[in-house]
Amino acid sequence: MADLTRLTAAALAEAVAAGDVSAVEVTQAHLDRIGAVDASVHAFLHVNAEGALVAAKAVDERRAAGEELGPLAGVPLALKDVFTTADMPTTCGSKILDGWRPPYDATVTRRLREAGIVILGKTNLDEFAMGSSTENSAFGPTHNPWDLSRIPGGSGGGSSASLASYQAPLAIGTDTGGSIRQPASVTGTVGVKPTYGGTSRYGLVACASSLDQAGPCARTVLDAALLHEVIAGHDPMDSTSIDAPVPPVVDAARRGASSDLSGLRVGVVKELGGEGYQAGVETRFREAVALLSELGADVVEVSCPHFRYGLPAYYLILPSEVSSNLARFDAMRYGLRVGDDGTRSAEEVMSQTRGRGFGAEAKRRIMLGTYALSSGYYDAYYGQAQKVRTLIARDFETAFEQVDVLVSPTTPTTAFPIGERVDDPLAMYMADLCTIPSNLAGNAAASFPCGLADEDDLPVGLHVMAPVLADDRLYRVGAAVEQAYAQRWGGPLLARAPELEVDS
Amino acid sequence: MPSISRDEAAHLARLARLELAPDELDHLAGQLDVIAGYVARVSEVAADDIPPTSHALPMTNVFRADEPRPCLSSEAALAAAPDAEDGRFRVPRILGEEA
Numbered sequence: 159m160a161d162l163t164r165l166t167a168a169a170l171a172e173a174v175a176a177g178d179v180s181a182v183e184v185t186q187a188h189l190d191r192i193g194a195v196d197a198s199v200h201a202f203l204h205v206n207a208e209g210a211l212v213a214a215k216a217v218d219e220r221r222a223a224g225e226e227l228g229p230l231a232g233v234p235l236a237l238k239d240v241f242t243t244a245d246m247p248t249t250c251g252s253k254i255l256d257g258w259r260p261p262y263d264a265t266v267t268r269r270l271r272e273a274g275i276v277i278l279g280k281t282n283l284d285e286f287a288m289g290s291s292t293e294n295s296a297f298g299p300t301h302n303p304w305d306l307s308r309i310p311g312g313s314g315g316g317s318s319a320s321l322a323s324y325q326a327p328l329a330i331g332t333d334t335g336g337s338i339r340q341p342a343s344v345t346g347t348v349g350v351k352p353t354y355g356g357t358s359r360y361g362l363v364a365c366a367s368s369l370d371q372a373g374p375c376a377r378t379v380l381d382a383a384l385l386h387e388v389i390a391g392h393d394p395m396d397s398t399s400i401d402a403p404v405p406p407v408v409d410a411a412r413r414g415a416s417s418d419l420s421g422l423r424v425g426v427v428k429e430l431g432g433e434g435y436q437a438g439v440e441t442r443f444r445e446a447v448a449l450l451s452e453l454g455a456d457v458v459e460v461s462c463p464h465f466r467y468g469l470p471a472y473y474l475i476l477p478s479e480v481s482s483n484l485a486r487f488d489a490m491r492y493g494l495r496v497g498d499d500g501t502r503s504a505e506e507v508m509s510q511t512r513g514r515g516f517g518a519e520a521k522r523r524i525m526l527g528t529y530a531l532s533s534g535y536y537d538a539y540y541g542q543a544q545k546v547r548t549l550i551a552r553d554f555e556t557a558f559e560q561v562d563v564l565v566s567p568t569t570p571t572t573a574f575p576i577g578e579r580v581d582d583p584l585a586m587y588m589a590d591l592c593t594i595p596s597n598l599a600g601n602a603a604a605s606f607p608c609g610l611a612d613e614d615d616l617p618v619g620l621h622v623m624a625p626v627l628a629d630d631r632l633y634r635v636g637a638a639v640e641q642a643y644a645q646r647w648g649g650p651l652l653a654r655a656p657e658l659e660v661d662s
Numbered sequence: 663m664p665s666i667s668r669d670e671a672a673h674l675a676r677l678a679r680l681e682l683a684p685d686e687l688d689h690l691a692g693q694l695d696v697i698a699g700y701v702a703r704v705s706e707v708a709a710d711d712i713p714p715t716s717h718a719l720p721m722t723n724v725f726r727a728d729e730p731r732p733c734l735s736s737e738a739a740l741a742a743a744p745d746a747e748d749g750r751f752r753v754p755r756i757l758g759e760e761a
Contacts, residue, residue, distance in 0.1 A: 261738040397721075473700070491739075491743060500754075503756065505756075508679045509680060514681075522693060525674040525694055529670075530701075544715055545713070548713055549709065584700055
């Protein structure tokens with residue numbers, strides 16, 4: 159059999175279901191790959207080899223007993239370390255939760271297990287999912303498999319890097335301002351942020367509750383769609399979960415693969431380009447737009463005039479929610495406790511623990527949120543940002559009266575060098591310029607590979623945005639361009655990534 | 663234009679229960695001032711008559727049936743506690759010395 163780590167999730171599941179290979183063999187192949195390359199990539203914070211093999215064996219036993227298996231049964235997955243797992247630590251990339259073992263599984267975790275998906279371990283992230291590079295992880299950065307001196311995106315850089323280095327065929331991310339889509343863009347992989355409320359937030363440790371959304375990450379559009387259907391759907395444990403059928407994303411991915419986009423109306427967002435955008439990113443983006451036309455889509459330019467206020471509004475709303483959400487890390491019930499020597503009060507222990515346990519970005523955002531919510535500033539900052547949020551949602555509504563999907567580059571640049579922006583917060587925030595509007599409005603959006611930038615041979619992403627609960631349109635477009643590019647390039651983009659050195 | 667002085671940053675850190683070293687405070691105060699200047703751009707938008715949006719999608723309150731269901735055992739809830747005593751969380755004193 160071919161190298162199991164190079165196959166798609168769909169192909170692996172088929173091979174397991176047909177009995178051509180066992181789930182245990184598939185899992186072992188990926189654990190071996192982790193052992194061979196993760197010392198240099200650092201995608202994983204925790205690898206659960208034993209648990210993964212037990213889960214894989216259970217799938218093999220169910221198959222042997224003649225049970226009908228789900229479409230991804232026996233396929234390994236890398237889980238972002240911001241979802242609770244009763245059998246593995248959950249750190250959120252923070253010292254304040256170092257070694258914490260939650261007493262329960264997140265709904266996403268539970269649904270993965272029930273589908274027979276094998277969770278290999280937990281992936282690295284910026285602390286509490288706050289960042290665009292994974293450099294804010296308390297446990298060290300993840301490296302981009304295309305160039306180990308560069309960032310793999312963030313916050314879900316561990317998940318994107320695990321896919322791009324063939325350590326896992328599937329991964330789960332979370333997207334608050336772009337944390338699924340920007341890592342996908344800079345690693346040449348696929349990442350989808352479902353409609354807000356499309357996937358459960360129960361057991362997803364909160365960054366900003368009104369923006370956070372879990373979603374699928376994969377190397378192919380169909381694999382992402384199959385994973386989307388596993389994790390999506392109503393959950394009574396999350397009061398913001400949408401009680402409606404999951405959009406038909408797998409059908410859309412299969413239909414899209416015919417590469418016929420006749421009748422699809424595409425809007426190019428005028429405001430997402432120009433100054434600050436890398437030339438090679440803009441060139442590949444323009445080609446992607448031309449490709450959409452060639453595939454039959456009607457392409458027009460549309461204006462979303464308030465998008466330019468998305469980033470400042472986001473950096474008021476998000477820190478405000480973060481400052482409230484991270485107040486739960488108080489050194490009392492779980493996590494780190496520092497300075498409890500019998501003389502210090504609870505308040506002093508709390509301050510010392512939080513001062514020691516949180517990294518610089520968490521502190522910046524907690525303090526900024528505390529500022530934005532203080533009396534005297536509330537109306538001018540938080541209140542005004544919420545109004546801007548309404549205007550951005552209205553820009554989308556107006557645009558979606560004319561077109562079915564909107565497109566832009568996913569992020570203004572390719573992967574930047576590790577260290578370049580780590581102490582320049584505003585420069586780091588710019589990485590999410592194009593992705594933030596969909597978080598503020600709650601609609602569905604995704605990033606798909608669209609080539610390598612000429613100046614650095616690094617991946618560029620095509621960003622597609624669709625209306626609320628029209629997630630299936632993303633997959634139709636994604637599958638169509640994936641198929642067309644594969645023909646043009648003679649294979650997937652990732653085939654052009656350099657081979658990593660393998661530790662023996 | 664808004665600005666965040668070092669004193670104001672120290673006040674924010676106290677409110678947020680973050681003990682910061684002096685050099686850390688210097689560094690963060692400067693960065694916060696830059697970020698606050700940037701985010702103040704939201705004030706350029708004329709939005710007096712625009713309703714605020716607090717959540718991505720319109721939501722109404724969600725109810726469930728008031729029925730008992732299993733919950734965590736006290737052992738499970740205490741398993742990750744920094745300190746526990748007699749089946750409870752043990753915490754540092756919460757009142758000042760004089761109490």
